Amino acid sequence: MNENLDFKKILNEVAPDLVHIYGTELAHTLSMVNVCEKEEVKTVISIQGLVSIIEKHMHANLPCRVVYGTTLRNLVRNDNVSGLKKLFYRRGKNEVQAIKKINHIIGRTTWDKACISQINPDAKYHFCNETLREEFYKHEWNIEKCDKHSIFLSQGQYPIKGLHYVMEAMPLILKKFPDAKVYIGGKDITKSQTIIDRLLITYYGKYIKKLIKIYRLEGNVVFTGPLNEEKMCERYLKSNVFICPSTIENSPNSLGEAMILGVPCIASDVGGVSDMLKHKEEGFVYQADAPYMLAHYVCEIFKDDELALKFSNNARAHARKTHEPMTNTNRLIEIYEDMLKKKE
Structure with a gap:
């Protein structure tokens, strides 16, 4: 060049x-x-x-x-x-x-x-x-104020973010927690109501839409739409668990943001994730292509508030040092x- x-x-x-x-x-x-x-x-x-x-x-x-x-x-x-x-x-x-x-x-x-x-x-x-962004240093997750059995994924537009794995994990989660919902940051990539929507949808978006239909997840999957810094922070704080199911990452800022807020975290073991989050001490780290393990760990946090609080406190302490x-x-x-x- x-x-x-x-x-x-x-x-x-x-x-x-x-x-x-x-x-x-x-x-x-x-x-x-x-x-x-x-x-x-x-x-x-x-x-x-x-x-x-x-x-x-x-x-x-x-x-x-x-x-x-x-x-x-x-x-x-x-x-x-x-x-x-x-x-x-x-x-x-x-x-x-x-x-x-x-x-x-x-x-x-x-x-x-x-x-x-x-x-x-x-x-x-x-x-x-x-x-990290300034807003995330100002708040702390409170288990009493979160939406129980809610899951947050900061984005899902690209395949490497692993949204298709989350769709595969959801039926297993719903067997134990029928009211579970997953919130996905960003625009609704499955939207196809209007002619414009149908012109703009990607094949990956159509695939996610198909998985939602196959697994009957219409009432359990929510796309938040674009979120600014403050709204993103609010969504983290409302969540019972944050997940990072990517197929590759370096050190995802979304995971750092969740950790510094104290939101219990689950992340796929890819790239530099294991440098950020210690398995079973600060959260759960799982095999990236194993959505059944993602589902297992989500359920472990949902059913055990003491475990959620342990992860919250330990991850927050780690992140406050990392991102000081x-x-x-x-x-x-x-x-x-x-x-x-x-x-x-």
């Missing part, structure tokens, strides 16, 4: 000591890396997700008909499951190039450290945790100072 003249202009005007780039998912990262290389400006990248790795998990154990199936919207945008995998593969090429050119990387999990060491073993890896704003700010400054005092 060629250098971006706008980036070059910014560098010339600002004359920074170093440039800190957040994320590698989009093409502008490589563009800025190239400009910084030419202008001899030190550069560090903070890893968010890694599309070159996420691409490998995109099919998410879905049936072939769902991976390759298309709707009109999918045809126009080329964003069915197979199309998303191809998109992430293309983006991943730029990502790998950018990482290979960089001498400094900031990460926070065993997973991102392993991936970076395989892409660029010569890069210096700096550890630094993330700070001043500690993370000071660590970031240390990284900058370390980079600036060394010649490269």
